[in-house]
Amino acid sequence: MTQGINQSRRNLFSRRKTNVIRPPWSKSEQAFTDNCTRCDKCITACDTQIIKRGEGGFPEIDFSNDECTFCKKCVEVCPEPVFDSSTELPWTIIATIKDSCLTAKGVWCQSCKDACEARAISFTMAVGQVPKPKIDSNACTGCGACVSPCPTDAIALIKIE
Template sequence: MTQGINQSRRNLFSRRKTHVIRPPWSKPEHSFTDNCTRCDKCIDACETKIIKRGAGGFPEIDFSQDECTFCKQCVEVCPEPVFDTSTEGPWPLVANINDTCLTAKGVWCQSCKDACEPRAISFIMAVGQVPKPQIDLAACTACGACVSPCPSDAITLISTE
């Protein structure tokens, strides 16, 4: 019993959540959480309002309503050393479509393709089946535009690292 309580306390104060997406150009998790003062300036500056206050008060990305435009407002307004714009891209993420996609159930749906501005999502035709989605990982910017329009919550962004 005490082992369970100690584990719960440890989790309560932990800042390490592997499934959290930090704002674009964020430094690695340890560096980010060690330096972020949780001032909410990045949250207030976000033009699409996808940066939310997450666990422990640290900023997290929530693609449930909108996408990232990579405007860099969060980077510019932050007074702390939590961002690194010298990296190759804004973050090491790509879109991933899981088995709950409606096309796996034979339903014709292409809402993700319609929302994808760089056209990284295409649909492959097959005889006797509805077209199946395919992601061009080289073209995917991980902006998250495909996440919210998906009626079955089948799209997530996953790390490429």
Template sequence: MVDISKRRFFKRNAVDETIVRLPWIARPSIFTNQCTRCNKCLDACETQIITIQDGGFPTVDFSLDECTFCYQCAAVCPEPIFNLESELPWEATVSINQQCLAFKNVECRSCSEMCETSAIRFQIEIGKVAQPIIDTNECTGCGGCVSVCPTSAIIVTNTRAVNQLTP
């Protein structure tokens, strides 16, 4: 008889391409093949948002703070994983789900107050509190809005991967 609880060992390890791992990663699709999990990036991160998740690989956790794009994680990495600092750090943006207080007609603008690029604005609507609007062209994906959201309604995703997954 076959122990079906061990079937997972025969599956390919699927990498979630929508995860925002670290800024300036040159090829996110093969990041898990190149990263040796040395954890030097954790110590180098000035806002301490890099955590270990998902198979022991470093990932940013925006519930802790935002990315300041200091490039320290890339600078200390001994592997050829990162692009140059002069390049775009990542193709990430935020989305706001239905947990948003404004969608429930409760006044809250904490996300827009933290957004340095003013990518999150609030538009006045008749009969409702002002509703959030995201300008994806202005959003850097820094995650500064995530930790201040009282309902955890804001998610940062890798937009390049999301666009590739969408038919």
């Protein structure tokens, strides 16, 4: 019983959730949470309002209403050393399609493709079936534009290492 209580206490003070997406150009999770003062400047600066106050008050990305335009305003306004804008890629996340996609149920839908400016989502035609989505991982920027238009929440952004 004592071991379970100790584990619960440890989890209570843990700052690291593995599925959280931090703002673009963020340093590693540990460097980010160690240096972020939770001042909300990045949240206020975000034009598309996708940066939200997450668990522990740390900023995290929520693509449910909009996408990232990679404007770098969050990076520019932050007074702390939590960003590294010298890297070429803003982050290492890409879109994936879940089983709840309407095309898996035989319904014609291409809302994700229509929203993808990078044209990273294409649809493969098949005889007697609706076209199935395919994501080009080399073209996907992880902007999240495909997430909110999806009527079944079938698009998720995942970190690639």
